[in-house]
Amino acid sequence: MVGNNPSVFHGEGYDFIELREYMPGDDIRHIDWNITAKMQKPFIKIFREERELSVVIVSILNGSVHFGSKKFKQEIIAEVAALLGFSTLKNGDLLSSYIFTDEMISHTKPSKKLYQVQKSVEEILNFNALNRRVDFKFIADTLYKRLKRKSLILIIGDYFEIPDFKLLAKKHEVISVVVRDKLEEHPPEMGFASLLDPESGVVLEGDFNSSSVKAYSKKVALHDYKLFETLRKSGIRFTKVYTDSSAAVALRRLFEGR
Incomplete structure (x- = not known):
């Protein structure tokens, strides 16, 4: 019972973690188009999935x-x-x-x-x-x-x-x-x-x-x-x-x- 969940899954929840540069195989639905336009290279949003383990x-x-x-x-x-x-x-x-x-x-x-x-x-x-x-x-x-x-x-x-x-x-x-x-x-x-x-x-x-x-x-x-x-x-x-x-x-x- 130390801290929060003993495991962090990445998924499509609501808890936004960070942006990172797009990598082949990433889900294109997660591309942040505003940041992509500013940086002139694709970036995607990473989420922490809010769900029970x-x-x-x-x-x-x-x-x-x-x-x-x-x-x-x-x-x-x-x-x-x-x-x-x-x-x-x-x-x-x-x-x-x-x-x-x-x-x-x-x-x-x-x-x-x-x-x-x-x-x-x-x-x-x-x-x-x-x-x-x-x-x-x-x-x-x-x-x-x-x-x-x-x-x-x-x-x-x-x-x-x-x-x-x-x-x-x-x-x-x-x-x-x-x-x-x-x-x-x-x-x-x-x-x-x-x-x-x-x-x-x-x-x-x-x-x-x-x-x-x-x-x-x-x-x-x-x-x-x-x-x-x-x-x-x-x-x-x-x-x-x-x-x-x-x-x-x-x-x-x-x-x-x-």
């Missing part, structure tokens, strides 16, 4: 969110969805929500009713994410086809795969909320142990000694570097929320940082 909250519930040393990542995803949902409705904007794995589990139509947030949060908390995989291409393609109106899309997940949201971000404003547990980024030395992959159900056995956990941590850091660079190049803002930290603080910093 369409906010879309997307929760990704693949198997790896069924993990956490303080709270499960699945619980944090529900918390983030609740904070964003209630803030959207308090701001008087339209809210819709989706739950994805490698398929679309559920979705709600745009609404301003509070019960929609509660329903979505309960569905996230009660969903059995074990043995579920994520398909970012399916998610991007589905949202691109289904969302006709330009929207602010907030996609919440643990992002252990790197998505391609470039095309989606050209049509909409996309924000990624990365939910992690510090233990999975910097695991302790455990010696010989058996671990269960919550996505595939496969048991992984090995010696988790000092060198192997350091190598793993470096691999995660490299993955995140590539992830954040990919998001930046696509014009996508992002933040990371840990299971032992305040989701509200991370989200506030994200929107204040515009």
Whole structure:
């Protein structure tokens, strides 16, 4: 709820922003003929569209969110969805929500009713994410086809795969909320142990000694570097929320940082 809307769409509203020189592809209906005549080159009017935002909250519930040393990542995803949902409705904007794995589990139509947030949060908390995989291409393609109106899309997940949201971000404003547990980024030395992959159900056995956990941590850091660079190049803002930290603080910093 910091400031005004967290996103500014340009459209045909009444709130005039500025004049700029005409560029190929601009709508000729927006040409200011008086200024054009004075400057001897075409100028167009730019407006800020006065309309309510369409906010879309997307929760990704693949198997790896069924993990956490303080709270499960699945619980944090529900918390983030609740904070964003209630803030959207308090701001008087339209809210819709989706739950994805490698398929679309559920979705709600745009609404301003509070019960929609509660329903979505309960569905996230009660969903059995074990043995579920994520398909970012399916998610991007589905949202691109289904969302006709330009929207602010907030996609919440643990992002252990790197998505391609470039095309989606050209049509909409996309924000990624990365939910992690510090233990999975910097695991302790455990010696010989058996671990269960919550996505595939496969048991992984090995010696988790000092060198192997350091190598793993470096691999995660490299993955995140590539992830954040990919998001930046696509014009996508992002933040990371840990299971032992305040989701509200991370989200506030994200929107204040515009």
